[in-house]
Structures are given as structure tokens and as C-alpha cells.
Amino acid sequence: MKLRMLGVAVLGAVGLSALPACDDEAAPTRQAAPAASKAAPKPTAAVEPAPQPLTGGGTVRGAISFKGVPPTPAAVAPSDDPACDGMASSEQSVRVKDGKLENVLVRVRGLVPGPRPTQPVVIDQHQCTYLPRVQGATVGQPLLVKNSDGTLHNARAVAGTKSLFNVAQPPHGKAVQRNLPADVELVRLKCDIHPWMAAWVVVNPNRFFATSGADGSFAIEHLPAGTYTLEAWHETLGIRTAEITLKEGETVSASFEFSAPAPASALGGVK
Known part of the structure; x- marks a missing residue:
């Protein structure tokens, strides 16, 4: 009796131990989930490297003076456009302070070796005034015109009698960004809605230029x-020239003096 009971116990143990093996054989084979395919990298737009800062060379410093009594600026009729609040009340072509001439x-x-800037030359319209009034650009630089005013402007650019563009803003x-023709040397901007607004861009074959500040420097x-x-x-006083010789690491001085307005035939021109 004891032997029979032992046999049953042994068979039961053997049977239970065999069950997991049977289950494993009967279960369907699990395949590993396919690896997620890697998305092809998106093409990236080529980023234009920033122009290298200029180094070396020398410096030209100077001041622009005005001799005599500056012309009395004409009054500008006040505008009833609230966006124009804060604009100058007189014509701004000749700005003289303490004998120093601005703009x-x-x-x-001529041509000077070195990289040219490619970023746009920016002109803003603020309080119905173009800012800055006078600036330089290199050949190939685009012109970017902004409107920071809460009113309608139209930016009209002319070279001599030739219209370059006329856009409402x-x-x-x-x-608005526009490219300038390669043969243009002087660009005037004006707004037909606010006729006192004016700005000038002198286009140069090299990047070596500067505009005099309020102190003439x-x-x-x-x-x-x-x-x-x-x-x-200068937009109404004409042109002055000077010759300089500059050595590496040297700072030279160059000053210019203006006086009475030039004859009408010379106004607005660049030689």
C-alpha cells in the first residue's frame, strides 16, 4: 500500500514537472518586433558663414566742419497724422551744431581688397522720418526698408531720374528687401504720402566708409x-576730397570743411 502511494506521488511529480515543457513547445514562436526604421535625415539649408571681422590695417579719423552761418532750415508743415508725432518741425538736410556738420x-x-558685407542695409521709417538719413552701402548689398510707424508709407527709391522701386508699406x-542695380551709385528714398521724408544711400565699390555724427566726427x-x-x-553742400597715405597700424587725421550750398547743378550727385 505504501509502495502504491509512493508510485502515485512520483508520477504526479513527474507529470507536473513536464507541464511547463509541454506549454513551451505548444506556444507559438514569438518573433522580435522589427526595429523601427531610422528616418532619413532631413536636408538642412546651407548656412552662409558670417563674414570674418576685419583686422589689421590702419584708421582714418576726422571731423566735418561748417564755416560761416548755416542756412536757415525751412519749416515743415505739421502733420495731423498721430503716427508722425515727434517728427522734426524743420527740414533736416543741413544739420550743424557748434560748427560741426552731421550726415x-x-x-x-576705388577698389580696395577685402571681403564685402552681404547683410542688408537697413532703413527704418519712424515718426514719419527715414532713419538713418545718410548711409553707405557696398556694391551688391541689398536694401531693407522697414516701417515702424502705425501709418501707411510708400518707399520710393530713385537714382537720378530713374525709378528703382516703389512699394506701399x-x-x-x-x-521690404530689394536689390540695387550694380551701376547705381546714389539712391534717394522718399515717401509720397509724407513728402518731407528723405534718405540717401551712397553705393561704394568697397566697405570703407562712414557717416559723420552729430559732433561731425x-x-x-x-x-x-x-x-x-x-x-x-553731402546731399546739398556738394563734395570735398583729400589724399591720404596710411601705414599698417597707423591712425591718420583727415578733416573736411563745408560752407555755402553748392550750385544747383552739383546737388545730389556723386562723382
Whole structure:
């Protein structure tokens, strides 16, 4: 009796131990989930490297003075457009303070080796005024015109008598970018809605130029050593020139003096 009971116990143990093996054989084979396919990398737009900062060379520093009594600026009729609040009440072409003349573009004439900037030259419309009024650009630089005013402007660019573009800009509208023709040397911007608005861009074959500030001062830095012709241009007073010779690491002084307005035939021109 004891032997029979032992046999039953042994068989039961054997049977139970065999069950997991039977289950494993009966279960369907599980296949590993396929690896997620790697998405092809998205093409990235080529990023134009930032222009290398200029180094070396020398510096030209100077001041623009005005001799005599400056002309009395004409009054500008006040605008009933609230967006124009804060605008100047007089014509701004000749700005003289303590005998120093503002907004004179001083540039190095001719070709000068070195990289040219590619970022746009920016002009903003603020309080119904173009800012800055006078600035330089290199050949190939685009022009970007912004409207920071809460009113409608139209930006009309002309070179001499030739119209370059004329675009309407709604209040706080999107900036407008335009390329300038390669043969253009002087661009004037104006707004037909607000006729007192004016700005000038002098286009130069090199990047060595500067505009005189309210104190008449200007500085052109990192100009390679050499002998150059400097030209000082003013929108109504004409042109002055000077010759300089610059050595590596040297700072030279160059000053210009303006007086009475030039004859009408010379106004608005760049030689």
C-alpha cells in the first residue's frame, strides 16, 4: 500500500514537472518586433558663414566742419497724422551744431581688397522720418526698408531720374528687401504720402566708409596700408576730397570743411 502511494506521488511529480515543457513547445514562436526604421535625415539649408571681422590695417579719423552761418532750415508743415508725432518741425538736410556738420558720407574711392558685407542695409521709417538719413552701402548689398510707424508709407527709391522701386508699406508692415542695380551709385528714398521724408544711400565699390555724427566726427577702421583718395559727400553742400597715405597700424587725421550750398547743378550727385 505504501509502495502504491509512493508510485502515485512520483508520477504526479513527474507529470507536473513536464507541464511547463509541454506549454513551451505548444506556444507559438514569438518573433522580435522589427526595429523601427531610422528616418532619413532631413536636408538642412546651407548656412552662409558670417563674414570674418576685419583686422589689421590702419584708421582714418576726422571731423566735418561748417564755416560761416548755416542756412536757415525751412519749416515743415505739421502733420495731423498721430503716427508722425515727434517728427522734426524743420527740414533736416543741413544739420550743424557748434560748427560741426552731421550726415556727411566719407568714403574711400576705388577698389580696395577685402571681403564685402552681404547683410542688408537697413532703413527704418519712424515718426514719419527715414532713419538713418545718410548711409553707405557696398556694391551688391541689398536694401531693407522697414516701417515702424502705425501709418501707411510708400518707399520710393530713385537714382537720378530713374525709378528703382516703389512699394506701399502698411502700418507696422513686413519689411521690404530689394536689390540695387550694380551701376547705381546714389539712391534717394522718399515717401509720397509724407513728402518731407528723405534718405540717401551712397553705393561704394568697397566697405570703407562712414557717416559723420552729430559732433561731425567719423572713423574708418582696418583700412589696408596704402595711398587713397577720400571723398566727403553731402546731399546739398556738394563734395570735398583729400589724399591720404596710411601705414599698417597707423591712425591718420583727415578733416573736411563745408560752407555755402553748392550750385544747383552739383546737388545730389556723386562723382
